[in-house]
Amino acid sequence: MNRVQLRDEIAAEYVLGTLRGRARLRFRRLLDRDGELRRCVAEWEARLAPLDELAQPVEPPARVWRAIASRIGAAPARIRWWQGLSFWRSLAVASTAASLALGLYLLAVPRPEPAVDTVAILSDEGSRPVMVVSWPPQEAGGDYPLRVRMLEPLPRLPARASWQLWMLPGPGAAPIPLGLLGAHRTQLVRLEPEIAATIGRAWGMALSVEPEGGSRTGAPTGPMILKGRCVKVS
Structure with missing residues (x-):
């Protein structure tokens, strides 16, 4: 990872709120005198602005x-x-x-419970954020649909092909299929119960191009066009 990529990643963590403690204080001091860093933060704030729509209104008692x-x-x-x-x-x-x-x-008024527990920002090979995948905190017996939000249009699919979303359990571990995606700006992916039980331990997410209807083998067979780490935000 070069210096530019490192600055961009730290700016993303700052905007997400996952940069904490002394590191966050140092970053704030750097912002006061680094215009390029302020530009990175502003770009990430614009990219993640769609997440504001995920917040659920809370009616005071x-x-x-x-x-x-x-x-x-x-x-x-x-x-x-x-x-x-x-x-x-x-x-x-x-x-x-x-x-x-x-x-x-x-x-x-009590502070509302966070509507989003984990977020994955999927980027293309040029490190351009294209998609946000998020899901709520898990509770026993709950339903955990993944909410997918496009930040940029997906590339055009070849004929007889589909986009398939994958969970990455960890470095070197086999990806787990989550579902197929369309071209809609916002969509939900319903998880199988056994996958929903493990989604909280996801290391990352990825999107691949597969034959129409999805991979026939249970593993990615086409190119991984997007990928990103999962970050706890609550």
Whole structure:
């Protein structure tokens, strides 16, 4: 890996949030004086922006709003000389109530569970990110569909061929077939139960070009056009 590739990989880890501790602090200091590094970060933020759409909205519990309403209503009114000026009075009260409500909301609403547990960014031979594969945290008895999001269009398929997604268990281990992909920008891949039970230990992901309908052997028979490491983000 050359210097340019290393800088790009560290920038990706910074944007994903997997660069932590002292390494993250050092990286932030470098950003202040390195314009090229800031450009790398900006590019990764743009590439990963589609992941924002994976976040699930969380409705605050009813008790939170009841607590906000009761605390606002219980706030004692303080008499000021300007209370006869109805416009300014209403404006001040509205601003105070809004600030209090926002503060109570931020303190009282629990942080939502992450909608995404693991992400793999698949790149082509030129290290250009093309696809993001992600999945939620695993729970006993749950369903773990992989969410696939295209960052760039896939290359045109030859006649009578299919794109097939593979899990890479680790360096040197045989790839495991996960499913076929279409050309849609966003799609889901449903996993077989036995594969879903092991997806949390995936080392990486890859995409190959296979005969129409997928590999007949259970192993990749065509070229691997995309590949990438899996990264825990929660």
